[in-house]
Amino acid sequence: MKFQKLILTFIVILLCPVFVQKAFSRELKAYQGEITVPIQEKDIVHARNRAFQTLQNLLLSAAIQDLVGPSLFEEYRFDISRNKSLSPSEFLVSAKVLAERNETSNFYMKLEGKIEISSLSDALRNLNLILKDDPWHPVTILVESNLAIPQDRLKDRLSLFHIRLREFNFANLENFDWQVREKKEFIEALLHLFPDSKIIYLVDTIPGEDKSQVTALRAQIYRMSDLKQINSFQLNLASPVAKEKLTENNIDNFIKLFTIQSVVAGLYDEGSESNLTISVEGLSDSYIRYMFENNVLTANRAIKSYILTTISHEIATYEIQSSYSIKELEDFFRKKNPDFYFITEKGDTSNLIIETFYRFNDEVSELTEWERDESVLNLIRDSQAENEIDPNQSTADSLFNQAPDNENYIPEWIETEPNNSSRNLNNMPPASLVLGYISSRADEDVYQLKRSVNSSKLVVEWIRVGKTTLSPQLRLYDQEFAFINNYNLTGSQNRLRFQYTFKENPPHKVFLRITDKVGFIQGETGGFKSFYYLLRCYWDTGEAQVGAPLSGF
Numbered sequence: 001m002k003f004q005k006l007i008l009t010f011i012v013i014l015l016c017p018v019f020v021q022k023a024f025s026r027e028l029k030a031y032q033g034e035i036t037v038p039i040q041e042k043d044i045v046h047a048r049n050r051a052f053q054t055l056q057n058l059l060l061s062a063a064i065q066d067l068v069g070p071s072l073f074e075e076y077r078f079d080i081s082r083n084k085s086l087s088p089s090e091f092l093v094s095a096k097v098l099a100e101r102n103e104t105s106n107f108y109m110k111l112e113g114k115i116e117i118s119s120l121s122d123a124l125r126n127l128n129l130i131l132k133d134d135p136w137h138p139v140t141i142l143v144e145s146n147l148a149i150p151q152d153r154l155k156d157r158l159s160l161f162h163i164r165l166r167e168f169n170f171a172n173l174e175n176f177d178w179q180v181r182e183k184k185e186f187i188e189a190l191l192h193l194f195p196d197s198k199i200i201y202l203v204d205t206i207p208g209e210d211k212s213q214v215t216a217l218r219a220q221i222y223r224m225s226d227l228k229q230i231n232s233f234q235l236n237l238a239s240p241v242a243k244e245k246l247t248e249n250n251i252d253n254f255i256k257l258f259t260i261q262s263v264v265a266g267l268y269d270e271g272s273e274s275n276l277t278i279s280v281e282g283l284s285d286s287y288i289r290y291m292f293e294n295n296v297l298t299a300n301r302a303i304k305s306y307i308l309t310t311i312s313h314e315i316a317t318y319e320i321q322s323s324y325s326i327k328e329l330e331d332f333f334r335k336k337n338p339d340f341y342f343i344t345e346k347g348d349t350s351n352l353i354i355e356t357f358y359r360f361n362d363e364v365s366e367l368t369e370w371e372r373d374e375s376v377l378n379l380i381r382d383s384q385a386e387n388e389i390d391p392n393q394s395t396a397d398s399l400f401n402q403a404p405d406n407e408n409y410i411p412e413w414i415e416t417e418p419n420n421s422s423r424n425l426n427n428m429p430p431a432s433l434v435l436g437y438i439s440s441r442a443d444e445d446v447y448q449l450k451r452s453v454n455s456s457k458l459v460v461e462w463i464r465v466g467k468t469t470l471s472p473q474l475r476l477y478d479q480e481f482a483f484i485n486n487y488n489l490t491g492s493q494n495r496l497r498f499q500y501t502f503k504e505n506p507p508h509k510v511f512l513r514i515t516d517k518v519g520f521i522q523g524e525t526g527g528f529k530s531f532y533y534l535l536r537c538y539w540d541t542g543e544a545q546v547g548a549p550l551s552g553f
Contacts, residue, residue, distance in 0.1 A: 028114045028115065029117050030113065030115075034055075034108070034109065035054055035058070036107070037050050038106055039102070039105055039106060044107060047106075048109065051107055052109065056088040056092055059111065059113040063115040063117065063120055064080060064124065067117070067121055067124060068129050068132060069132040069162065071159075071160050072161065076129065085123060085127075086123060088113075091116050091120045092114070092115060092116075094114045096111070096112045097111055098112055128261065128266070134162065137198045138164040138199075139158070139163055139201055140166050140200045141167070142203070143171070144204040144205055147205060147243060147246075149203055153255055154203075158263070163263060163265060166197065178207060184227050187228075188227055190222065190224075191227065198225065199268050200224060203217070203219050208240040213242055214237065214241060216235060216236045217234060217250065218233070218235075219254075220232045223267065231264045234257075235254040276319075276320050276324070276352065277309075277350060277352070278318050278353075278354055279352070279354065280315065281314055282357060283311075283356060288358045289316060291358065292340065292356065297318070302322055302324055303322045304323070305320070306321070330352055333352070333354055340356050341356070341477075341481030343356075343481075343482070365416045365425070365426055366426070367413035367415065367429070376435070379465045380532075380534065383463065383494055384409060384463075409534070411534065413434045414434070415435070420444045420445065424446075425511070427447075427448050428447040430537065432536065434535045436532070437532050438530055440516075443530075444513060444515035445513070445514045446514075447512045447514075447537075448510075449537050450509045451506060451508050451509060451539050455506070455539035456503075456539075457539065457540040458476075458537065460498055461497045461534075461535070462474055462489075462496045462514075462534070463494060463495045463535075464489050464532075465531065465533055466531055466532050468528050470516040470529060472488070472514070473514075475515070476512060477510065477511040477513065478510060479509045512537065
């Protein structure tokens with residue numbers, strides 16, 4: 001019986017992960033695919049097994065294509081498919097049949113499989129494949145004058161390996177013999193001409209006995225951090241030819257010599273490592289610290305190694321060896337990260353201060369209804385008795401213009417602990433009075449306020465209740481936990497009302513963080529290292545916002 005043609009209906013969804021699960025160092029992604037295979041000699045079991053095995057390979061191929069990019073995958077499809085180390089059994093964690101049916105002479109199956117991406121990424125790098133997210137440096141290309149190397153074609157060839165072209169120039173090399181161009185002195189001369197370039201490709205020719213003719217096209221790759229040539233390769237011509245007589249075929253064959261092996265992108269960072277220090281706030285929880293080290297530091301190939309040198313309740317300090325400059329490291333932490341929010345501040349030329357907030361599924365807990373406590377009410381009344389009412393301000397406009405014994409000062413809600421990070425925070429109803437408590441310098445309370453009305457003006461009213469030697473501070477962040485501003489209660493000041501107007505694209509939610517300005521101090525003693533506070537926030541629509549009272553004093 002003639003072998004019938006295998007019918008594949010491999011769906012586009014393969015290129016789009018439909019499930020992401022992170023469990024410590026494991027990253028799983030789910031892919032789906034469907035296939036129709038012929039049933040030979042009425043053997044449905046054989047057809048089913050064949051469909052199942054074929055789909056497993058297709059799902060793995062989809063994951064590989066996801067990691068290296070479609071173009072590189074197509075270029076090296078044969079090498080990838082024949083490599084025995086890239087087997088579904090090594091990376092396919094689970095497989096689930098979503099649908100299957102017998103269609104007369106064909107068998108149809110739809111399969112979903114979860115691929116372990118972290119291990120697969122490591123395996124691909126071991127095969128010298130370049131992942132599309134790997135941070136290779138952009139390169140500078142210098143081409144010998146009058147050599148007709150088309151910039152666009154060479155740029156496209158390098159982009160296949162995810163290498164970006166920083167600069168393309170022609171250079172007059174007549175004063176440099178082709179053998180001199182391999183020496184360190186020549187590379188030093190290039191460094192003076194292109195001081196900002198980290199990798200330089202020099203494309204030149206090798207002359208024959210007749211200096212007007214060339215016998216080979218050559219590419220040399222220089223690493224400027226240590227003035228080293230890291231590779232050289234050439235296309236030898238069948239016979240010497242004048243430079244201007246090089247054929248299109250000569251040029252095509254030369255450009256094809258730029259391969260994964262020849263561009264040796266894995267060597268670009270060697271010799272350029274520097275030792276930097278990062279001081280990271282927000283890693284007191286051991287799980288969050290693990291996620292930072294594993295999903296941020298270890299996952300970044302530009303960071304070669306790191307050592308945790310000191311750790312306290314507030315700060316974890318790391319010494320890292322990296323190919324980054326301090327500015328490049330700062331830019332890295334300013335990029336959007338799937339696991340953390342980062343706020344960066346450069347300490348000096350080799351130190352970076354980073355404030356972290358861990359994204360933990362954006363789980364938000366609701367506030368707890370406050371139970372009347374006369375001692376707290378007395379503290380609130382005493383605090384407000386010190387404040388004078390402004391006769392020019394409407395009592396409906398501000399909580400602060402209520403008399404000390406006014407029922408509007410009675411909290412409706414109290415914070416729900418823990419609420420001290422973006423991992424654990426409280427949802428704040430608008431125009432509701434919330435009672436909070438900062439128990440020490442190290443404590444902090446984080447709230448989320450959603451924008452439920454069409455307004456770009458945020459109003460915050462904040463009152464410290466009772467004595468304290470701390471320096472209360474309120475910090476405001478946007479929906480991406482990007483820092484907006486901070487507001488402080490200084491000296492005897494115990495209340496603050498401010499408005500913040502977003503000039504364009506107001507966020508759909510904001511975050512407020514109550515803390516002590518100074519923060520944790522090792523070995524500190526003494527009293528009044530805590531304070532109660534009242535907090536009320538709303539989006540201003542021009543209407544009175546004072547909440548309905550629960551009861552009076």
